[in-house]
Amino acid sequence: MRREIEITNAKIVMTKDELGYSEVLDDFTIAEFIYIVTYNISANNPTLLNKLKEASNNTEIKVFTNIPSRFNDYYYEWASTKAKTQIDSYLIKLDPEQFNELFSSFFVFNNHAKIIMTNRMAYIGSSNYSSESANSIEAGVIIEDEQAILQIKDMINEEVQSQAESYYVFDILPLIFQARELEEIRTVLSENIWGIWDFHGIEQGQYYKGPNIYLDTKIITAFENLKEDIGSTLFELIQDISEEELSDRKEAIIKQLSNVKDVISGYEIGQEVIDFLEFDESGHINDLMEENTIFMTEDVLDEYVQGFTQQAYEIKHNLALDAHDGFIEFESFLTTVIQLFLESVEELRALTNHRVDNTR
Incomplete structure (x- = not known):
């Protein structure tokens, strides 16, 4: 070389x-x-x-x-x-x-x-x-x-x-990186769906932001791409473990990782959440303005714009209400799967590479 x-x-x-x-x-x-x-x-x-x-x-x-x-x-x-x-x-x-x-x-x-x-x-x-x-x-x-x-x-x-x-016997860095990426998605989601209600600067509790959630479909794309990467990582890791001599621990570890893989691959973001994220408030207003151009004379322009804006807000508000449970479920899922990831990492960390010590 x-x-x-x-x-x-x-x-x-x-x-x-x-x-x-x-x-x-x-x-x-x-x-x-x-x-x-x-x-x-x-x-x-x-x-x-x-x-x-x-x-x-x-x-x-x-x-x-x-x-x-x-x-x-x-x-x-x-x-x-x-x-x-x-x-x-x-x-x-x-x-x-x-x-x-x-x-x-x-x-x-x-x-x-x-x-x-x-x-x-x-x-x-x-x-x-x-x-x-x-x-x-x-x-x-x-x-x-x-x-x-x-x-x-x-x-x-x-x-x-x-x-x-x-x-270690196996490379756990990909799992650590992917756990971090999941945590980033969870953090962005949590920061956007929850607000803190306070009184005179003293926190009184959380509230659901509803129509004031400013997320778009990028979070779906990020999650779906990561889900695919995680599936590949876990598949390869399970294959590597199956080829290694780990006595009685092998089956338990494979079962644990397979469970994580199944949990992640089987999860789908709720349609109500997708509908909310896909709704384009500005685009909806612009579409209404184009459809009603002939009626929007200068003397009633502000009235029309205000009406279209209110209509878009109400649609978004209703979509947000419909998406409430889906958002909470998505956040809960991310919290759970991150914990499963970390537990798997800890399990793999217990497996020191037996090939390093050749004096046994």
């Missing part, structure tokens, strides 16, 4: 008694993504892993590391014992539960590359993602060519991740 990327806006750094990628670390708090490819991580110093915890909850983080002392085969018990200790240490340190939801850790047992990067800058050099690297003379390149960085990101995903073992 050989990949080449042309780069502009780069500088060479050589360091001793400090890390050559400190400016990349400083970028973590505002990064859209953080990718780390390293031979090892710090043995005892948690500082660099803690830096990852400063990233936003919306920052995608991927860590790819080898595990020193882990070999494909062990010919002596002491070597196997040493590898077991190291593997356990790495699994503890890189447990995704300690980081944000979009954190993934991977183990690449033939990796010796070192890349620390965000979407704005990248370090490629001799330093590992390890505080101990500050003790040595290290050299590397700092790149601030964002187009090249995106190519490096693609290269890592295609070449490094393809040879990696993930922390």
